[in-house]
Amino acid sequence: MAKSELEVIQLLMKLIGHKTGEISKVTYTPQKMAFPMDSEGETHLPRSTPEEQGVDSAFIEKLFKSLYENNSCHMHKIMAVRNGHVIGECAFKPFDMDYWHVTHSMCKSVTGMAIGLLIYEGKIKLDDKVEDIFGRTGPLQYFFSKGLTVRHLLTMSSGVEFNEAGSVYSNDWRKQFLESQTKFTPGSAFEYNSMNSYMLSAIVTEVTGESMFDYLKPRLFEPLGIKRAFWESCPQNITKGGWGLYLRIEDMAKLGQLYLNNGKYDGKEILPEEWVRDATSMQIATGEVTSPGYGFQLWNSSSRLGAYTFNGMLGQNVYVFPDINMMVVTNAGNEDLFQKGNMSGTVHKLMSEAEVSDEPIPITKEVLAKQNSLKEFIRSAEDHPECRTSIAGGGWNKKKKRSTYGMSPKFRYLLMKCLDGVSYDMDDEGVGFMPLLVQVMHNNYTDGIKSVGFKLDGRTGAFFLLIKEGDTTHEIKCGFDGYRAVTDIDEHGEIYTISVVSEFSIDEYGRPVLRNEFYLMEDSTARVMNIYLGKREPLQHDTCFAFGKVKPPKNIGIRFDEIPGSGMLVDILNQFGHLDVGKGMSGFVINRLSDYGAIDALILAIRDTVRPKLHGRIHDKQEPLEYDSNGGTLTDTEAFADEDDAIMEDD
Numbered sequence: 001m002a003k004s005e006l007e008v009i010q011l012l013m014k015l016i017g018h019k020t021g022e023i024s025k026v027t028y029t030p031q032k033m034a035f036p037m038d039s040e041g042e043t044h045l046p047r048s049t050p051e052e053q054g055v056d057s058a059f060i061e062k063l064f065k066s067l068y069e070n071n072s073c074h075m076h077k078i079m080a081v082r083n084g085h086v087i088g089e090c091a092f093k094p095f096d097m098d099y100w101h102v103t104h105s106m107c108k109s110v111t112g113m114a115i116g117l118l119i120y121e122g123k124i125k126l127d128d129k130v131e132d133i134f135g136r137t138g139p140l141q142y143f144f145s146k147g148l149t150v151r152h153l154l155t156m157s158s159g160v161e162f163n164e165a166g167s168v169y170s171n172d173w174r175k176q177f178l179e180s181q182t183k184f185t186p187g188s189a190f191e192y193n194s195m196n197s198y199m200l201s202a203i204v205t206e207v208t209g210e211s212m213f214d215y216l217k218p219r220l221f222e223p224l225g226i227k228r229a230f231w232e233s234c235p236q237n238i239t240k241g242g243w244g245l246y247l248r249i250e251d252m253a254k255l256g257q258l259y260l261n262n263g264k265y266d267g268k269e270i271l272p273e274e275w276v277r278d279a280t281s282m283q284i285a286t287g288e289v290t291s292p293g294y295g296f297q298l299w300n301s302s303s304r305l306g307a308y309t310f311n312g313m314l315g316q317n318v319y320v321f322p323d324i325n326m327m328v329v330t331n332a333g334n335e336d337l338f339q340k341g342n343m344s345g346t347v348h349k350l351m352s353e354a355e356v357s358d359e360p361i362p363i364t365k366e367v368l369a370k371q372n373s374l375k376e377f378i379r380s381a382e383d384h385p386e387c388r389t390s391i392a393g394g395g396w397n398k399k400k401k402r403s404t405y406g407m408s409p410k411f412r413y414l415l416m417k418c419l420d421g422v423s424y425d426m427d428d429e430g431v432g433f434m435p436l437l438v439q440v441m442h443n444n445y446t447d448g449i450k451s452v453g454f455k456l457d458g459r460t461g462a463f464f465l466l467i468k469e470g471d472t473t474h475e476i477k478c479g480f481d482g483y484r485a486v487t488d489i490d491e492h493g494e495i496y497t498i499s500v501v502s503e504f505s506i507d508e509y510g511r512p513v514l515r516n517e518f519y520l521m522e523d524s525t526a527r528v529m530n531i532y533l534g535k536r537e538p539l540q541h542d543t544c545f546a547f548g549k550v551k552p553p554k555n556i557g558i559r560f561d562e563i564p565g566s567g568m569l570v571d572i573l574n575q576f577g578h579l580d581v582g583k584g585m586s587g588f589v590i591n592r593l594s595d596y597g598a599i600d601a602l603i604l605a606i607r608d609t610v611r612p613k614l615h616g617r618i619h620d621k622q623e624p625l626e627y628d629s630n631g632g633t634l635t636d637t638e639a640f641a642d643e644d645d646a647i648m649e650d651d
Contacts, residue, residue: 018430030493043225054357106312112297194242201241423453424616
């Protein structure tokens with residue numbers, strides 16, 4: 001078993017065992033900053049109606065609605081562009097069209113552009129050997145005898161064993177890559193490996209003396225009017241290249257438009273036409289049916305003639321269709337990997353059927369009705385007037401519509417009031433507030449939730465969750481009745497914006513439940529936190545009001561979930577061979593573990609890690625107050641939960 005696989009399994013075991021804090025072997029340095037509000041110098045693509053660009057508004061509505069109503073797509077934002085004009089755009093509640101979003105591997109295509117610029121400037125060539133760029137010394141000689149070139153990195157055909165897994169156990173990724181063995185002769189096969197993209201970034205730094213992000217600012221980002229972008233770097237201050245870029249969706253569209261315009265933007269040549277032609281052409285076969293070829297850091301599609309995609313996992317894509325001069329750009333939080341998923345399938349299917357005109361479509365009453373229908377759908381999906389974020393059909397999954405029976409506004413306020421100032425100590429301090437994927441991607445691991453408390457602002461009526469992780473307490477405002485509440489939180493020096501949708505309801509056991517959906521406004525993941533209050537027997541809160549007595553429970557239960565969920569994590573591990581049956585001694589071991597059901601147990605453990613359960617007991621020094629229905633303090637009443645209640649059940 002390769003060292004990288006062992007290190008990943010070790011990290012996974014720590015996460016499953018609810019280890020927290022400094023569990024990574026990679027030095028942590030805070031990088032993620034708050035979204036900059038200053039947009040000075042930013043440019044925008046022109047806007048147009050679909051019909052002005054020869055597209056039927058009904059088709060755009062069908063595309064947007066098909067994705068929005070598919071529960072597995074988890075759409076955040078979408079933009080349709082034709083002839084360089086935005087003809088449709090929507091930020092599905094609670095997301096914001098103007099806010100940046102993580103791009104994941106979509107940024108590999110931007111890394112490819114950086115290499116194109118270096119070639120354009122005459123600083124490197126496609127067939128330059130890595131040994132000529134970094135130097136042939138010491139232990140690297142064996143590796144260099146393999147003849148690895150820039151072209152091999154661009155086409156994902158290096159065959160180098162050191163892959164994404166290496167980012168969790170080494171500070172010097174470049175050294176590890178260069179000293180790694182190869183699985184096959186470079187150029188002879190396709191194997192997706194994000195470290196190829198990282199090494200392209202390292203080449204930019206080696207040749208220019210500056211990070212790839214800084215190199216691209218005056219050459220690419222500024223000419224395209226991209227002002228609000230951020231790209232993470234590795235512990236050696238090399239831009240990650242294969243992931244870590246944050247962009248606004250319109251800026252993603254600008255990058256796609258640059259390639260659609262054969263390297264020109266606003267009439268100015270940014271990249272040579274020859275480079276764009278080669279980059280978007282199939283350079284190597286992938287073996288995938290829907291994405292049969294790979295160019296220079298992008299995927300070729302079979303849906304339309306000449307189609308290609310800047311592809312990032314979980315739904316960060318720029319789908320380009322040159323034969324109709326059109327693009328579809330997406331941000332999402334689904335389980336799509338390598339364009340294999342319901343979102344990409346839907347986009348490619350509908351776009352393969354798209355019919356467009358080279359002339360504007362004349363305006364008629366029927367056309368106006370279609371345009372108004374599209375506008376109404378976008379308005380309802382964005383829901384800007386009230387800033388509401390209630391998701392139609394019962395949340396992420398229509399099959400799990402949440403019950404709100406029996407919860408009157410008066411009783412909800414009484415619950416808030418009796419919880420005000422109360423906190424609960426957790427029995428397991430190894431579970432964090434941030435989604436697991438975010439922790440892994442940013443090497444920013446939780447200190448563990450020590451306590452959960454509540455606060456009611458008597459003046460405004462605002463209700464807050466107080467989540468203590470390590471020595472930091474996050475004060476998170478809850479949004480009720482479909483209204484979102486936005487809070488910035490600081491995770492070890494990195495700033496994240498959280499949009500919260502909350503609701504009190506009664507579950508099937510009669511317990512009050514506070515459900516919170518935490519949407520990371522700039523990320524592809526979301527976190528759900530269900531807080532169960534009270535014992536399993538039905539709560540007769542009407543009786544409580546009749547007697548005018550209620551007080552907080554002594555115990556609470558918490559159930560977390562993450563979207564995308566455990567299936568995505570298992571798919572990623574399988575994709576890179578960490579759970580697959582292999583050959584040799586490691587394959588023998590994996591086979592034996594599989595025979596005894598250990599692999600199935602591991603997968604179940606992963607799922608439990610993504611959906612952990614916690615119990616909390618009221619803080620010892622707190623004496624919970626009792627309130628009557630008018631807000632007065634009582635002295636003697638029945639508690640919602642007895643001390644020994646078993647309060648956690650699957651929701």
